[in-house]
Amino acid sequence: MTASIYVTRKLPDPIIQKLSAHFHVKMWEEEDAVVPREVLSKEIEEADGLLCLLTDQIDREVISKAKNLKVISNLAVGYNNIDIDAASQKGIVVTNTPGVLTETTADLTFALLMTAARRVTEASDFLRSGQWGAWSPMQLTGQDIYGATIGIIGLGRIAEALVRRAKGFDMRVLYHNRTRKLDKEKELDIEYADLQSLLKESDFVCILVPYHPELHHMIGKNEFALMKKEAILVNTARGGLVDEAALFDALKQNQILAAGLDVFEEEPVPLDHPLLTLPNVVTLPHIGSASVNTRLKMASLAAENVTNVLHGKEPITPVNKKEKSSI
Template sequence: MTASIKAVLLGDAMIPSPGFEQAWRKHLGAFGEPLVVGEWEPDWSKLQYRRLEVEKTGPEHETVPDQIVADGADGELLAGLFVPVSSKVMDAMPNLRVVGVSRAGVENVNVAEATSRGIAVFHVMGRNAHAVSDFAIGMMLAEARNIGRAHHAIKTGEWRKTFSNSAIVPEISGRTIGLVGFGYIGSLVAKKLSGFDVRVLVYDPYTAAEVLTEAGVEPASLETVLSESDIVSLHARLSDDNKGMIGAEQIALMKPTAILVNTARAGLIDEPALAEALRENKIAGAALDVFSTEPIPADHPFLDLDNVTLTTHLAGTTADALANSPFLLMADIAALLTGGKPRFLKNPEVLQDPRFAAWLESVKQG
């Protein structure tokens, strides 16, 4: 016999609530019906703005979702994708013990506050790793071979054969690819690049050199990655320590024939410095899926450049990645609640908190 858990499931325009409800029923249905099922932000364009603001500033500036104010005060579990989980939300849900977001990043959760209150935080590592790694390699090829620019030219009535990099258009084979970050996504990029017969340099201060060597890549400093690579691809998570890590000084280390790819976080790059470098042809090109402001403003300098490929924050968005992530999340929460070992618990120290431990024991006892 298991205890009932009062769950609040709030989807959004990217993963609507039925996905979370179906995942709940499959993996946690034994704990009863959800208390609340609804949408935090069902409007796609509004979601893109709100989630980017939360990514940049954290969840505290957001208000408590209406569904929580109206019906969710007794909730013990809160799950969603981009729903902001602030201290105000925790105040409004005094019985909250589990927060789950079906994404790798936890920028929309005040994790420190949750931990201090004995609330477990779950996320889903690697849910879109294949999607992003595929896209990153696609961006390398698109920028190097002018795929997007040629497509645009044909669509606008021009049969274009000359581009800013026409004198140096490279083949990928035999080149040096530099990866900044070697988590699940970075390691998949390296694995998928192996068929191109390339040399792969990796800068990741959090991954042991022997792990990189065993993966068939070469550990290197950031300076070496930037100065020796023909293509540099960013796969690091954004933190206070690495914000703006690729600025004018770092770009100056790159070859004039090099390409910079970013499918990670916009904050890793000093955008004005990159725009200036591209305008002055200090590097050959860039391919970017993320921007400090989204949608990108109409007066952004990138829009006037012919040596940059731009996409609309698409790298992690595939039907497979989105549809599967609530099921991965609920399965991992279920593992903890049924005595197993979860893979995606962000703050495992909370397991020692007497408030959480007592709640978990009550759930297991029924």
């Protein structure tokens, strides 16, 4: 009997064609809508494989519905949307798509840093709204990037790629990680710092750690109080790592200068979210890995993972046995 796979979002035709050559594939056809929970719960009952997105909450209740499920292939690096313990208890392999999006996400992280520092969005809006009159010496002045100090929280693949970009701008690089990496310090010419020191000394603070409950709101009121008034926060990791109410207050009270955000606690972010009202916040709709080539590579890897498991082979990138946190 042919194994069945449920795909929770419409994927490119070549990916689906490859899967369909071996399996019965059923797919949620709405490109811009999350599969309803009741539909997901029903479809997972008989599926042998699930190819899902970060926006799909695969919690214990949903997993309990599965009768034949052998693999959950997450089309993302992060996997906090999946109850790993519940999956492991049922013998379900969980996989993700690391590596293939490293450089693309690092590009976007540095782009957010530069956009916030040089007030690119503000300047564009200024011009388009007809406010550009006479040239003024201090009009829309921002912060220098070249030679500044960047503090990176986490030191995984994306963080290392960001370091390489920062070094191209002759930046001093501080990092904080749960485990100090002496080999990387020498290789990348970076300095380890405890979190408080990193926050105090950095002109730019970039968050690049996976989300886990113990790291919820790791950057909040107390952390913003430590940062420079000219500091800029960049988050391309997960929204829950930052206390958004505290960030709003820090920006309004001029405790820090600006922020660049690709992620939010609630996604899609509500249009009445307070942070969207601030001109010194650059906001993006979670597009860190959004290049054509990278998204195709991610989808291909997710498909390979589910294919391998259903064919009795080892997955390429399993996560069940990974450590809980990299900070």
